[in-house]
Amino acid sequence: MTKTFTCLYHFLVLSWYIFLNYYIAQDETDEMKSKIFANGGKWKYVTLLNMLKNRIAGFGIYQPGSFRQLLQTIFYGVACLDDVLKRIRGRKDMTFLTAFRDLLFTTLAFPISTFVFLAFWMLFLYNRDLVYPETLDTVIPAWLNHAMHTFILPITLTEVILRPHSYPSKKTGLTLLAAGSIAYVSRILWIYLETGTWVYPLLAKLSPVGLAAFFSLSYIFIASIYLLGEKLNHWKWGDMMQPQKKRK
DSSP: OOOOHHHHHHHHHHHHHHHHHHHHHHGGGGHHHHHOOOOGGGGOOOOOSSSSOETTTTTEEEEHHHHHHHHHHHHHHHHHHHHHHHHHHOSSSSHHHHHHHHHHHHIIIIHHHHHHHHHHHHHHHHHGGTSSSGGGGSSHHHHHHHHHTTTHHHHHHHHHSSEEEEEEEEHHHHHHHHHHHHHHHHHHHHHHHHSSOOHHHHHHHOOOOOHHHHHHHHHHHHHHHHHHHHHHHHHTTTTSOOOSSEEE
C-alpha cells in the first residue's frame, strides 16, 4: 500500500474514533440518559484502564467500550503523527514514536480489539443476557453497539495488512499484556467492592473459584490472540520489521 493511502486511512479511522468518543461523551448531557447512567456519570471512574464510564443503573452493566475507543483513538493518533512526521522529515529509520506505535498496537490494540469482538459475540450468541441484555437496545443504538463490538475487528485487521509492526520479544509482549490484564481485573474487583455490582451479568453467576478460572482462561485466550497477531504479521511481512538480535 502506498504511504499516502496509509496516512489517509489512519486519519479517517482517527476521525471515526474521535467521533465515537464525542458521541459517547454526549450521553450525560441527554436528560433521559442521564437518569439511566448512574453514579455521577462517566467521569466518576477515571482511571488508567477506563477513562470513560458507562454503568447502566438497574442492569448491572459496565460498558468498557469507551476505554476501547480511547485506546484506539490514542493508537491511531500516534500512527497519524508518525505518518506526518516521516513525510515532513523524510525519515525511514525506527524512531521512538514508531517504536511506541508498534508496541501499542501489538501488545494492546490488536489483542484487545480481537478479544472483545470474539468474546462479546460468542457470549451474545450463546446468551445475550450475559453481556448485553435486550433492554439495552432501547438505550444504545444498534450502530453504536456494532461500532464498539463489530467494526473494531476489520479495522484492526486492515492495520495488520497495511503495514508491518515490530513485535517485542514474547517475554516482553506477554508480560505487558499480563500487566494490562491484571490492572483491568483489579479494576473490575474494585468496582464490585465499591458498588456491590459486577460489571458484567456473567460474573454475578460465578463462584470465587469460577471467577478465578474465568479470568485465567480469558488471559490465556487473549495471550493466544497476541501470538496469532505475531504470526499474521510474520505471514504478511516476514522478518522485515523484527529486531536483528535473537528474539526470546
